Amino acid sequence: MNLKDLRELIDLVKTSELTELEWERSGTRVRICRSAPPPPRSASAESGVTVGRSDAQGAPPVDRREAGEPAEEGVGVPIRSPIVGTFYRAASPGAPPYVDVGDRVRRGQILCIVEAMKLMNEIESEVDGVVAEVCVENARPVEYGEILFRVEPG
Numbered sequence: 001m002n003l004k005d006l007r008e009l010i011d012l013v014k015t016s017e018l019t020e021l022e023w024e025r026s027g028t029r030v031r032i033c034r035s036a037p038p039p040p041r042s043a044s045a046e047s048g049v050t051v052g053r054s055d056a057q058g059a060p061p062v063d064r065r066e067a068g069e070p071a072e073e074g075v076g077v078p079i080r081s082p083i084v085g086t087f088y089r090a091a092s093p094g095a096p097p098y099v100d101v102g103d104r105v106r107r108g109q110i111l112c113i114v115e116a117m118k119l120m121n122e123i124e125s126e127v128d129g130v131v132a133e134v135c136v137e138n139a140r141p142v143e144y145g146e147i148l149f150r151v152e153p154g
Contacts, residue, residue, distance in 0.1 A: 003119055006030065010083060010144065028117070032084065032144070076132040076150035079125060081142045085116035089138045097138075099149075103131045111149055114142060129153040 013021050013032045022031045081087070089097035089112050098110050105111065105125045114121045133150040136142055 003121070006083065006116065006119075030117070076129065076152040077127050078147040079111060079123065079149040079151060081114050081123070081144060081146045081148055083114055083116045083121060084144050085114040085121065085142060087136045087138065087140055087142045087148060088113040088115060088120075089134070099131050099134075101131050101134055105129060105131060105151060114148075123148060125149075125151055127151050127153045 009021060009023060009030060009032055012018070020031070020033045022029070024030070089099075091098070091113065098112055099105055106128050107125055109125045110122045111125055111131075112123050114123055129151040131149060132152040135147045135149060142148065
């Protein structure tokens with residue numbers, strides 16, 4: 001099974017009313033489960049108004065994992081996992097992380113890796129901006145659609 005086949009299966013679950021799909025071919029078995037849809041965005045987020053820790057009060061960006069706050073709420077564009085897998089902040093165990101909170105990133109820049117079925121999938125930033133949050137601990141399993149980072153555009 002290659003990455004293209006896996007993405008087709010994910011798209012099938014995403015575009016249908018299926019909540020779970022199990023598939024096997026050539027000794028490779030895949031199980032895809034749809035998680036609950038993300039909560040609706042607040043009116044302030046939809047209007048482009050940002051409220052949070054990196055606002056006009058000059059507070060620095062915060063790694064919400066350290067603050068013990070939930071990752072679902074926050075400032076910036078959420079960067080979500082496109083697949084189920086294991087989240088890695090660096091290319092190898094001894095390497096520095098691709099990005100940290102407060103780093104300036106560009107659209108297309110690699111933020112992390114999500115490993116799925118021994119394939120290392122590079123996750124890229126969708127916007128130019130500053131990393132406002134790292135929402136997942138290193139080497140932790142992640143679900144499809146789970147927020148990995150938040151990037152404050154600009």
